[in-house]
Amino acid sequence: MMQANHNYSRISDSYLFSTIAQKIDTYTQLNPDKEIIRLGIGDVTQPLVPGIIQALHQAVDEQASTDTFRGYGPEGGYDFLREAIAQHDYQEVGLSMDSSEVFVSDGAKSDIANLQELFALDSIIAMGDPIYPVYIDSNVLTGRLGEWNEELGQWSELVYLESHAENHFRPALPTEKVDVIYLCYPNNPTGMTLTKDELQQWVDFALENESLILFDAAYEAYIQEDGIPHSIYECEGAERCAIEVRSFSKKAGFTGLRLGYSVVPKALTFQNMNLNQMWHRRQSTKFNGAPYIIQRAGWACYQEPARTQIEENISYYMENARMIKEGLKEVGATVYGGDNAPYIWLKTPVGVSSWEFFDQLLEKVQVVGTPGVGFGPSGEGYFRLTAFNTRDNTEKAVERLQKYYSE
Amino acid sequence: MMQANHNYSRISDSYLFSTIAQKIDTYTQLNPDKEIIRLGIGDVTQPLVPGIIQALHQAVDEQASTDTFRGYGPEGGYDFLREAIAQHDYQEVGLSMDSSEVFVSDGAKSDIANLQELFALDSIIAMGDPIYPVYIDSNVLTGRLGEWNEELGQWSELVYLESHAENHFRPALPTEKVDVIYLCYPNNPTGMTLTKDELQQWVDFALENESLILFDAAYEAYIQEDGIPHSIYECEGAERCAIEVRSFSKKAGFTGLRLGYSVVPKALTFQNMNLNQMWHRRQSTKFNGAPYIIQRAGWACYQEPARTQIEENISYYMENARMIKEGLKEVGATVYGGDNAPYIWLKTPVGVSSWEFFDQLLEKVQVVGTPGVGFGPSGEGYFRLTAFNTRDNTEKAVERLQKYYSE
Numbered sequence: 001m002m003q004a005n006h007n008y009s010r011i012s013d014s015y016l017f018s019t020i021a022q023k024i025d026t027y028t029q030l031n032p033d034k035e036i037i038r039l040g041i042g043d044v045t046q047p048l049v050p051g052i053i054q055a056l057h058q059a060v061d062e063q064a065s066t067d068t069f070r071g072y073g074p075e076g077g078y079d080f081l082r083e084a085i086a087q088h089d090y091q092e093v094g095l096s097m098d099s100s101e102v103f104v105s106d107g108a109k110s111d112i113a114n115l116q117e118l119f120a121l122d123s124i125i126a127m128g129d130p131i132y133p134v135y136i137d138s139n140v141l142t143g144r145l146g147e148w149n150e151e152l153g154q155w156s157e158l159v160y161l162e163s164h165a166e167n168h169f170r171p172a173l174p175t176e177k178v179d180v181i182y183l184c185y186p187n188n189p190t191g192m193t194l195t196k197d198e199l200q201q202w203v204d205f206a207l208e209n210e211s212l213i214l215f216d217a218a219y220e221a222y223i224q225e226d227g228i229p230h231s232i233y234e235c236e237g238a239e240r241c242a243i244e245v246r247s248f249s250k251k252a253g254f255t256g257l258r259l260g261y262s263v264v265p266k267a268l269t270f271q272n273m274n275l276n277q278m279w280h281r282r283q284s285t286k287f288n289g290a291p292y293i294i295q296r297a298g299w300a301c302y303q304e305p306a307r308t309q310i311e312e313n314i315s316y317y318m319e320n321a322r323m324i325k326e327g328l329k330e331v332g333a334t335v336y337g338g339d340n341a342p343y344i345w346l347k348t349p350v351g352v353s354s355w356e357f358f359d360q361l362l363e364k365v366q367v368v369g370t371p372g373v374g375f376g377p378s379g380e381g382y383f384r385l386t387a388f389n390t391r392d393n394t395e396k397a398v399e400r401l402q403k404y405y406s407e
Numbered sequence: 408m409m410q411a412n413h414n415y416s417r418i419s420d421s422y423l424f425s426t427i428a429q430k431i432d433t434y435t436q437l438n439p440d441k442e443i444i445r446l447g448i449g450d451v452t453q454p455l456v457p458g459i460i461q462a463l464h465q466a467v468d469e470q471a472s473t474d475t476f477r478g479y480g481p482e483g484g485y486d487f488l489r490e491a492i493a494q495h496d497y498q499e500v501g502l503s504m505d506s507s508e509v510f511v512s513d514g515a516k517s518d519i520a521n522l523q524e525l526f527a528l529d530s531i532i533a534m535g536d537p538i539y540p541v542y543i544d545s546n547v548l549t550g551r552l553g554e555w556n557e558e559l560g561q562w563s564e565l566v567y568l569e570s571h572a573e574n575h576f577r578p579a580l581p582t583e584k585v586d587v588i589y590l591c592y593p594n595n596p597t598g599m600t601l602t603k604d605e606l607q608q609w610v611d612f613a614l615e616n617e618s619l620i621l622f623d624a625a626y627e628a629y630i631q632e633d634g635i636p637h638s639i640y641e642c643e644g645a646e647r648c649a650i651e652v653r654s655f656s657k658k659a660g661f662t663g664l665r666l667g668y669s670v671v672p673k674a675l676t677f678q679n680m681n682l683n684q685m686w687h688r689r690q691s692t693k694f695n696g697a698p699y700i701i702q703r704a705g706w707a708c709y710q711e712p713a714r715t716q717i718e719e720n721i722s723y724y725m726e727n728a729r730m731i732k733e734g735l736k737e738v739g740a741t742v743y744g745g746d747n748a749p750y751i752w753l754k755t756p757v758g759v760s761s762w763e764f765f766d767q768l769l770e771k772v773q774v775v776g777t778p779g780v781g782f783g784p785s786g787e788g789y790f791r792l793t794a795f796n797t798r799d800n801t802e803k804a805v806e807r808l809q810k811y812y813s814e
Contacts, residue, residue: 004525008525043478045478048470053471057464060463060464061460064460069455069663071660072448114693120411138693179408273411285520286516289665294698
């Protein structure tokens with residue numbers, strides 16, 4: 001008799017963003033005349049840049065002719081893209097990553113969820129808190145993290161690395177034994193960063209304890225200030241303890257094209273098991289590569305004119321971030337992030353929970369954000385706003401938020 | 408201390424098709440002047456049809472403009488595609504599948520490998536044998552199927568549903584308890600099919616034993632004869648015991664575009680756990696949908712002119728299949744399949760193993776196929792040839808194969 005995977009019954013039915021979508025639906029049905037501005041889900045709004053569009057058209061034409069048609073590609077990605085990534089994202093900044101350590105995928109979400117297949121089922125996991133819910137949910141569905149404690153809003157066996165204003169969003173090193181550590185910098189959802197020295201402490205801890213770090217660098221392209229690491233491999237010894245995941249989604253507006261990559265260094269070996277070989281085996285067995293035409297678009301990101309056009313889009317979003325942050329400061333709100341990331345992390349007014357704040361903003365000024373507690377217990381009392389809307393909508397949203405605060 | 412997933416050490420390093428690729432590489436280096444014809448990997452050779460190319464260009468242009476740009480899409484696929492699939496592949500042939508039972512993905516390989524997350528870790532699995540290696544390897548990497556027995560070429564806890572000439576490629580129903588049954592018809596690698604009555608026996612067995620059937624219908628579009636089910640849902644009660652996986656890869660040449668889908672009926676419930684809801688949760692958590700432009704191409708497959716153009720390509724490949732089968736029969740070889748599938752399943756000469764035959768064909772006539780034993784123990788003594796090459800190469804390959812047999 002077939003037994004279903006009972007880990008699915010351990011987890012609530014709806015994913016954070018589905019819950020938000022439902023709340024918006026309900027509100028819209030009751031208030032069809034109200035125009036909502038969404039600074040919730042971190043989706044881009046600017047279309048693909050001309051250099052990418054051109055590369056896509058060209059790749060489509062290649063698929064129309066027998067001589068240039070491409071069927072199954074290498075599961076880890078075409079060499080032209082793996083080499084472009086290794087060269088431009090690593091070698092050009094003095095890091096020695098090689099193309100066989102780069103694995104192209106259909107996005108950072110899939111990679112973050114699938115990389116857990118590389119470690120043992122009973123691994124002790126530590127995660128930055130608050131954090132992107134996929135890290136937690138994907139582990140629960142596999143049978144990790146213990147039991148859900150509704151009162152604490154915590155999983156019993158997950159080690160939460162608390163980040164909040166009190167510790168300046170720099171979580172303390174774990175005091176217990178942990179096998180795997182999930183870190184994300186620039187951080188989603190707080191928009192905060194670590195310095196290279198601060199990140200080095202995590203690398204040193206992992207090396208000393210033989211832990212693995214899964215480093216999510218999906219927002220690396222938004223770093224504006226010097227001294228903030230773009231890659232964990234800038235830290236000494238990281239190639240012996242860390243996997244890095246990156247995305248084209250936020251960097252180049254590929255949320256609808258689906259492209260990302262993971263770097264799994266050849267030096268990453270635990271008890272004679274080499275993670276580079278294991279990930280190659282995993283991807284070869286369970287994945288068939290990203291589409292050729294999408295990989296060509298990824299390749300074009302590193303060439304002119306797309307390269308400059310992409311930088312202009314990032315500047316556009318970062319100006320939105322600045323406007324939101326300054327606008328909220330003007331009315332006395334406490335805000336974090338937004339300087340090296342497209343996220344603003346807002347402290348909710350005293351006594352107002354994250355979800356209460358969500359409801360109030362929706363009801364009073366029709367602005368949608370994401371409740372901080374949706375990202376974990378340390379997010380309670382915070383709220384995430386994204387810089388990914390258009391300039392016009394961002395301006396309007398700032399006015400509305402200021403109105404909320406002045407009432 | 409990080410512990411790697413030790414299931415990775417239970418499985419041989421190289422995937423079947425990688426081993427073949429290495430053998431070809433070695434041969435080519437030693438014989439750079441010899442031209443090899445590949446009837447091995449089941450990859451298409453005809454370019455995408457004009458109707459698909461047009462749809463791709465149009466979708467790319469939509470991504471260039473703010474008004475029509477699409478970022479994150481629904482994880483289970485856009486409604487326009489889910490509805491086209493439900494309508495054309497099911498409702499039009501009298502099956503009541505609804506679009507919310509259709510989940511669009513980046514290909515049948517990913518789905519077949521990922522669907523196992525829906526059932527318990529200690530499930531007893533039965534699989535058609537020979538079979539597409541991904542079914543086995545993906546389960547082993549998760550910790551199922553017991554130990555590998557080198558002598559028998561079998562996994563100790565996998566129930567092999569033997570298919571060979573002696574039982575007319577119709578495996579017997581299991582005599583032991585099984586929880587999950589993997590079936591593939593038209594079959595890869597044998598190219599053989601079941602009648603509707605034969606398939607109904609499997610559905611009846613599954614219903615009686617509360618087993619789940621994973622039905623791989625990736626080659627459905629190649630069925631030429633009447634009376635052969637295109638979908639398992641043609642069988643009475645299948646919506647209560649079966650998931651069906653289909654692909655655009657072989658049907659429409661999407662091996663490089665990456666698009667497939669799984670049908671998970673709402674009626675599919677085991678011990679109060681609903682598999683439709685579970686799969687929705689799985690895909691929402693660990694996947695971000697197929698690219699918008701690729702889904703538009705999938706949609707175009709159901710519209711003219713692409714629909715007719717795709718049928719013409721299938722006829723082209725099926726004529727190749729006929730030529731290979733007839734050509735081999737002429738020289739007295741024993742051949743199966745090829746009538747309703749793009750695969751010809753060839754009995755190797757007496758006393759010649761699958762891999763020996765591979766080596767002989769490569770050495771003597773430079774034709775590459777796939778050793779049957781690579782698909783499982785019942786494949787020993789057989790050899791798979793595909794109809795996916797060009798007409799010219801297929802003609803040349805037939806001549807060379809005939810030469811091999813006449814020497």
